[in-house]
Amino acid sequence: MKNRLRVLRAEREWSQAELAGRLDVSRQAINAIETGKHDPSLPLAFRISRLFDMPIEDIFEFSED
């Protein structure tokens, strides 16, 4: 699963720790999601979508890889 989390975070000039705080996850979780090593759960994906005020499919792109 690809995602635009790093770009969206950078646009808002948030650090990984700041984004983690807003989503109530650890900084390691944000790092792992941004690098594509971890796919967030559905509830967390919805929290991300709500935080950036964007549809989930505009943040995450499904791929078979």
Add this chain to the structure above:
Amino acid sequence: MSGTINRDRQAQVADISFGLMGLIGVIGLVADSFDTTPSPAYAPDPWLTGIAAAALMIVIALVVTRLSSLDRKRSEEYTFQIMANAAVVSIMTSLIVSFAWSNDLLLGRWLGEPSLNQVQALMLGSWSIGYFTYRARGTGL
């Protein structure tokens, strides 16, 4: 930002716990090899032993299942996921190594039968290795 501190602290606690588990696993594996104390005798009634072991397994499994579902709700999902992935690594490693170890055709002829303590140390150690491997792959430690 208080959430960040708590979640990061949870991740740090997991790191320390799994580091200690790995250490205990390695020390346990080596130390138990030097233990020559004979095992205590089994209970005289095999039915009693079998029924008690089965009952203990059912009760403990249900309690642990209940507790782990609470943990899943409260712990940070990424940390929980790598802990769960590492647990699968630990179970598979323990099964394969203990089979190879106890089988006379494989390692058993040189190493003898593994003790219960050594199997437990094997589980702890491999869980720790699995945890830190996933951790390193996910966040680069």
